[in-house]
Amino acid sequence: MNDVLAQLLSGHDPTIYRIPAVELTCSAWETAIRNIPGWDDIVLGHEDGQQHEYLGSPLDLALPASNDSGQQTLGFALGGANADAEDLVDQALDANAIIYLTLRMYASNNLAAPARRPLRMVVDEPTFQPDGTLQVRCRHRDLLFRRFLLGRFTANKYPGVALFV
Incomplete structure (x- = not known):
C-alpha cells in the first residue's frame, strides 16, 4: 500500500488521482449518508473489509491543515442532498x-481500501441550504475539549485560570 500512496503523492503518474469519500453516521440512524464527488455511484471498500455504495454528488471539502493547533474546524458541502438526508x-x-x-481518501487504482487512515470528526452544525446542499462544520483534532481535560483546570479549583479565559 505504501507504493500506491507514494505514487499518489508524488504526482508522477497522471492516471492515478485521489478520490475523497464522505460518510455521515449517527447512532440514531439505521443507514449512513455516503457521498463522493462526481456523477457516478461507486462501491468502495472500508478499512474493515466491508463494501459500501457511495452516491456521486457535488462535493466541496477543505482538507485539514497539517499543523499542531489544538482545534481545527472544517467545512463540507454535499450537493443534491435529498429528503432522506434531511430526515x-x-x-x-x-x-x-x-x-x-468520516473522510476517507482513495487512490483511483485501488478502491478496495482507503489509501490513508480515515479521519473521523464530530459534526457541529448541519444545515440545509435552499438549493439542496447539506453544509456541515466539523471539529478535527479537538484537543481543547477532550474528555481527559474536562474538570481538571476549573476556576473553582484554580482561581488563576479565570484570568486566562
Whole structure:
C-alpha cells in the first residue's frame, strides 16, 4: 500500500488521482449518508473489509491543515442532498445524538481500501441550504475539549485560570 500512496503523492503518474469519500453516521440512524464527488455511484471498500455504495454528488471539502493547533474546524458541502438526508439529520437533532463525519481518501487504482487512515470528526452544525446542499462544520483534532481535560483546570479549583479565559 505504501507504493500506491507514494505514487499518489508524488504526482508522477497522471492516471492515478485521489478520490475523497464522505460518510455521515449517527447512532440514531439505521443507514449512513455516503457521498463522493462526481456523477457516478461507486462501491468502495472500508478499512474493515466491508463494501459500501457511495452516491456521486457535488462535493466541496477543505482538507485539514497539517499543523499542531489544538482545534481545527472544517467545512463540507454535499450537493443534491435529498429528503432522506434531511430526515436523518432531523432525527439526530431530535434525539440529541452526535453525528460523525468520516473522510476517507482513495487512490483511483485501488478502491478496495482507503489509501490513508480515515479521519473521523464530530459534526457541529448541519444545515440545509435552499438549493439542496447539506453544509456541515466539523471539529478535527479537538484537543481543547477532550474528555481527559474536562474538570481538571476549573476556576473553582484554580482561581488563576479565570484570568486566562
